[in-house]
Amino acid sequence: MVPDTHHDHGHAHHHAHSHSHGPAAPHPAQAATWSILRMPVVSRLSVAVIVGAALWVVVWLAMR
Numbered sequence: 001m002v003p004d005t006h007h008d009h010g011h012a013h014h015h016a017h018s019h020s021h022g023p024a025a026p027h028p029a030q031a032a033t034w035s036i037l038r039m040p041v042v043s044r045l046s047v048a049v050i051v052g053a054a055l056w057v058v059v060w061l062a063m064r
Helices: 041-063
Strands: none
Touching: none
16 A cells, blocks of 8 residues: 655635736826826926036037
């Protein structure tokens, strides 16, 4: 007679998931406190010009 090698230790494997949507669905939208897409076009362009000018200043200072 062959001894039974199967032992049941009573381990319970529970996986807690806090997702509230299905696995195929995308994550629900979250409220953004600030978004560049919500800025008016003129404001976006002015910010882009300021950032671009600041980066050119960095390049200019690095080449000196």
